[in-house]
Amino acid sequence: MSAPLLRIAGLRKAFGAVVASDGIDLDLAEGEVHALIGPNGAGKTTLIGQLAGEIRPDSGRIVFRGRDITALPAHTRAARGLARSFQITSLLPGMSALDNVALAVQAHAGHSFRFWRPASDEAAIREPAREALARVGLAHRMDMSAAALAHGEQRQLEIAIALASQPRLLLLDEPTAGMGAEDGARMVALLESLRGAVTMLLVEHDMDTVFALAERISVLVNGKIIASGAPAAIRGDPNVRRAYLGEEDA
């Protein structure tokens, strides 16, 4: 097997007495869709935060594309091909959907210390942005401000922003959170269409979504990964059943 795209080794993070990451080891292969599940408070978002570079781990290493990125700030990681969507929608609310995505493209098109030429004239930025919007089904909402979009559309815009940077690894923190059945299904179809093109680490509470998308699943409980494997194996794992999946009928 080739070297993993992402390797997490012995990651630890404590907030006072609460150990959010308690020696996490996890490898992600290039191209896989990996789901991270676990009960509330298990430390899933903290793990995403450490991978994205917003939270500094106490110890352990994160290796991405063969390089140790543990000490790098968020923007440098993003520049190396690590994109994320946020659990709580995080957009540039007062700007158009197109500007939101155009900035994500611009972030990966050299420095932005360019003061003269209007950004809206730059086809090299605007075209990929339009494509990313079309890909998530928002082409008709291009000129609307992000704040004016419906909730489901805002989540789609999050994905478009992440895609626009042509990432190698996509961290998705509950992409279907707060969505109705119809929007949820559309999001699953969208993520399904990205399979193979982008490696995804998916944090999700909705088990239907998890089992529809994931090739491998890791279960995080109290900061520890208690099981990791194919969906069928996880479903049958007695530890997982006890700790999380179907507590009442275990």
Add this chain to the structure above:
Amino acid sequence: MVRRGLLLGGLSLALALPPLAAAVGLDYVVGIAARILIFALAGVSLNLILGYGGMVSFGHAAFFGTGAYVVAILGHHASAGDALVTWPFTIGGSDLAVIAWPMAMLVCGVLALVIGAICLRTSGLYFIMITLAFAQMLYFFFVALEPYGGDDGLSLAHPSRAWPIDLSDDRQFYYLVLALLLVILYLMRRLIASRFGLVLRGIRENERRMQAMGFATYRYKLAAFVISGAVAGLAGALIANHTEFVSPSFLDWRRSGEILVVVILGGMGTLYGPVAGAIAYLMLEEVLARWTEHWMIILGPLLVLVVLYAKQGLWGAVEKLSARR
């Protein structure tokens, strides 16, 4: 339509003001108008970081006042005929606008680089307080600067030399200020629409998001802070020529507050807002102060109303009106 009409009308009036004033025998109005335009320029500089970058600086008078002092100090040495610095090399004074004014911008730009590099490590309320703290430090620095008058301030022997323009002539000075303001407005317009401007507006909207996209936001904020400081320095250079006198009160925190009011009243994050704000604020001051010395009693509630009901100030209301048509 409203917007366009106001812009063209405003520009025509600004161009025609000196002959109009002369025709009705109110020549002193030209001096007041020049002062308004200088405050508009200071407002435009603050608007870049406050309105477009979301950085609430409460210390902008530091750059405004320092720019004024640079012109005054260089002019002071030029008329005394001695050197400003003798070691490690000799720097003399200068009363030439082409030297003193860019120097004011340079000094303020470097000052903004140092102050910004520290202040921008904080945000929100802390940023407001630390910019205020730096401005007060500079204020007391100039109070203690005895060779240049300390608390009493420093008079200019004459305005900067800007051949072929005679800056001691009110009308010529006014037109030069107007021209500089228009040039800066044009440059701001380009900058705001550029890649850099888009990044700056993105940071105002959601800095964390911008970092996750891959932007080293600190650098962009710092660059904007430096540009803003340098332009405020130019405004300061102009005010020194206007009053032909500088004192530490130019760096007072109340002055920082006035520039903030100019931007908020006129409309944060709108290109022409600070100009509208400067006109409204200084005219109100001019008119109301003649009527009562407690003119702040009227201006205060007015500002509250603007903040409550017109989030983007006077110019924001104009743009909304135009968009509706």
